[in-house]
Amino acid sequence: MKKFNYGIDRLTVNIALDIARGNIQGVLNTKAKESVLKSQAYVQEIVAKGDVVYGVNTGFGPLCTTTISEEDTSTLQHKILQSHSVGVGEVIPKEVSKLMLITKAHALAQGFSGIALTTLERIIWHIDKDIIPTVPEKGSVGASGDLAPLSHLFLPLIGLGEVYQEDGSKALALDALKRLGVQSLTLGPKEGLALINGTQFILSHAVKVIEKLANALDTADVIGAMSLEGLMGSSRPFEPELHAIRAYKGTQLVASRLREMLAGSEILTSHLDCDRVQDPYSLRCMPQVHGASRNAWLHLKEIVEVELNSVTDNPIILDADNAISGGNFHGQPLAIPLDYAGVAASELGNIADRRCYMMIEGRFGLPKLLMKDVGLNSGFMIPQYTSAALVTENKTLCFPASADSVPTSLGQEDHVSMGSISGRKTLKIIENLEQILAVELLYAAQALDFRRPLKSSPIIEATHSFVRERVSHADQDRVLAYDIAAMHSIVKSGALVEIANKVAKDHKINLNGEFKEEFNY
Incomplete structure (x- = not known):
């Protein structure tokens, strides 16, 4: 089967659809893995130094001035997936959810998001095994990215939410993962924010x-x-x-x-x-x-x-001394x-x-x-x-x-x-x-x-x-x-x-x- 290198090759509409339909396999090559590991190391260094960086050791949105202790940085990322999962309405088609995973994997694999390699590999596992999270259709205002739908998309990483199984039926994520012998993940600093900040719902x-x-x-x-x-x-x-x-x-x-x-x-x-x-x-x-x-x-x-x-997430991690809070x-x-x-x-x-x-x-x-x-x-x-x-x-x-x-986040957004x-x-x-x-x-x-x-x-x-x-x-x-x-x-x-x-x-x-x-x- 033809391969596509996440984070390295150029993604097109046709290639994204082919990956979603099983005609092309998306993979992480050595270069992409190195970029992801380097970016994660930058985040770990930021935490160790105690530098205040939005979403790494601060609260979110209007809580950006609230500092989070080093020992709570992981809990913070878990909670952001929970608190931001507020979507309503019918779930979007399975293929659109799968496209969200594919486009997010390609963005994270470029090495500017501080994501852990194990987390990115789990996302790709979901794509390859066709275990696709369910995502409600309504709840995103399209900045700071598609927060609510992306939160639902990644709840299964921490053992929450619901997924489409290989046969198209729905199941609780925890039950589906247990059936396949897979454990839920513990997210590290910035990972939750990197997962839910982005335009992948709109893009898909x-x-x-x-x-x-x-x-x-x-x-x-x-x-x-x-x-x-x-x-x-x-x-x-x-x-x-x-x-x-x-x-x-x-x-x-x-x-x-x-x-x-x-x-x-x-x-x-x-x-x-x-x-x-x-x-x-x-x-x-x-x-x-x-x-x-x-x-x-x-x-x-x-x-x-x-x-x-x-x-398209935020902040962008260029190196341990250069994290930019922008508006991508x-x-x-x-x-x-x-x-x-x-x-x-x-x-x-x-x-x-x-x-x-x-x-x-x-x-x-x-x-x-x-x-x-x-x-x-x-x-x-x-x-x-x-x-x-x-x-x-x-x-x-x-x-x-x-x-x-319509202004949100107490006027911050x-x-x-x-x-x-x-x-x-x-x-x-x-x-x-x-x-x-x-x-x-x-x-x-x-x-x-x-x-x-x-x-x-x-x-x-x-x-x-x-x-x-x-x-x-x-x-x-x-x-x-x-x-x-x-x-x-x-x-x-x-x-x-x-x-x-x-x-x-x-x-x-x-x-x-x-x-x-x-x-x-």
């Missing part, structure tokens, strides 16, 4: 946002192209000359993808001389709207790649682009819903409500209600959490990022977006059926055939919730993207143009 949600939004963006292009064919729209607005004179990367990429996906379509060539001067915006402006969302994704990816390789734990650098990504995802759904509405209006040669015999049948009237409801729900989720701040909320709600927006795209896919496949015997391009024909193998054409009313669920499964799985990429490869089509590497994670 951002990793999932990168993955899920990338799929939604690619899928939206495929479905948008299918909708355009069903509506007999034009590909002229996707010409490269147009986008060269307004050269946003995302816009150029989407225009290129649409252009290539539609190449060779009989439907397009059948109406070249029609009297439609221009298409409505939801067709004509796909490069600009989908592209703007891609630019937001690209910005978030760049931020996340920096954060994945950063040290502050979640604002992630919170703002996560909120931006939420707006970007919401807008993808907004424009998809407009295409849905257009397809049931009875325009451009399509039957009203996408069914020939309506009256007794309601046709495809009501799925658009669902997409409209989801679009509005997403709009209500677009308020930027990063624009708010007087500006916080609320980035944990940004991460959670952006994932919710994307989940809603996947359902909206499912409705559009249902409509687009039905609309394309009415263009027969004309055929679309190889990519659109292949994706349409895949859909029709799972959901048949509807010529009378049925329970469309089942159809939407099937479409949602297709969207969420990334199947349309895989098919489009395979057909493109077979036909030597370059779907992602010159920006392939840049928009990859």
Whole structure:
């Protein structure tokens, strides 16, 4: 199995996900171990000298002026995990908790946190054995890092809290550790603070946002192209000359993808001389709207790649005489682009819903409500209600959490990022977006059926055939919730993207143009 060296190699979104899914093993090499041991020795020296350093021999937050005796420094670290474990709500998915462990292990292994090697090795043991702590979803304000969720994440180190076991079931951490013959740890000076100070809750949600939004963006292009064919729209607005004179990367990429996906379509060539001067915006402006969302994704990816390789706890231990109390734990650098990504995802759904509405209006040669015999049948009237409801729900989720701040810690922490909320709600927006795209896919496949015997391009024909193998054409009313669920499964799985990429490869089509590497994670 391929190895990743914590604290040494460069962590990416894809590598983090591969470690979480067991495709890559994260390890500590000799260099990382030396850095960790050196940092721990600095902390021990600080304690021995009696130098006052925040979190090593002082209380926390507004108690930073309260000195803790040398003999109580270990107890202090135990208590901080207990006192800060105040999360509420449902537990986050197991994979997100595992990503928190992975990203924290990589940060600690860089040797600036004073953690004990045995503690870091235990964290990696949890990752390797798939014994993953449960973490409540709510309670972090995103500075001083994700205190509450990280406290829950590391309770099992001291024999407290709850874990997911290998089979996905939950158990008390103490029982799970006993079953595996593992003893709980006694934390040394600064260790508790090093564990719970950081942005790993926000960051792990951002990793999932990168993955899920990338799929939604690619899928939206495929479905948008299918909708355009069903509506007999034009590909002229996707010409490269147009986008060269307004050269946003995302816009150029989407225009290129649409252009290539539609190449060779009989439907397009059948109406070249029609009297439609221009298409409505939801067709004509796909490069600009989908592209703007891609630019937001690209910005978030760049931020996340920096954060994945950063040290975000406090204080930072440079040497025994140089411990800096700073603000690397502050979640604002992630919170703002996560909120931006939420707006970007919401807008993808907004424009998809407009295409849905257009397809049931009875325009451009399509039957009203996408069914020939309506009256007794309601046709495809009501799925658009669902997409409209989801679009509005997403709009209500677009308020930027990063624009708010509530002082905490008796005013010591007087500006916080609320980035944990940004991460959670952006994932919710994307989940809603996947359902909206499912409705559009249902409509687009039905609309394309009415263009027969004309055929679309190889990519659109292949994706349409895949859909029709799972959901048949509807010529009378049925329970469309089942159809939407099937479409949602297709969207969420990334199947349309895989098919489009395979057909493109077979036909030597370059779907992602010159920006392939840049928009990859």
